[in-house]
Amino acid sequence: MKDLKIGEMEYRFMSIIWENEPLSSRTLVELCMDKLGWKKSTTYSTLKKLSEKGLLQNINSQVNSLISQEELQTYRSEKFVENTFSGSLPCFLAAFLGGRKISQKEADRLKKLIDSHRED
Secondary structure, three states: OOOOOOOHHHHHHHHHHHHHOOEEHHHHHHHHHHHHOOOHHHHHHHHHHHHHOOOEEEEOOEEEEOOOHHHHHHHHHHHHHHHHHOOOHHHHHHHHHOOOOOOHHHHHHHHHHHHHHOOO
């Protein structure tokens, strides 16, 4: 099983890959230098670490993700709610909204989303 626990900079690194894949490791080094201010060694170290976790592959200097951005975002979101709000989605939503108002369209979208995930 893939180890999905990654830090913020690793997530930003993955985002660069998702936005540009497939890409050469050389292009990845250039993008990381430009967008993250990283040296070549930092890029290759992070690439190796995330490849060992099963999130990326680097074959013949061709870099591809092995996990979708949505899949990783779902994992990170679930962990955040679990760790910060003891797994309570209503507590998370109350904190997230923080007393601000949402439009009727947003409320309708949320209701539809909740209804589609409701246990029968």
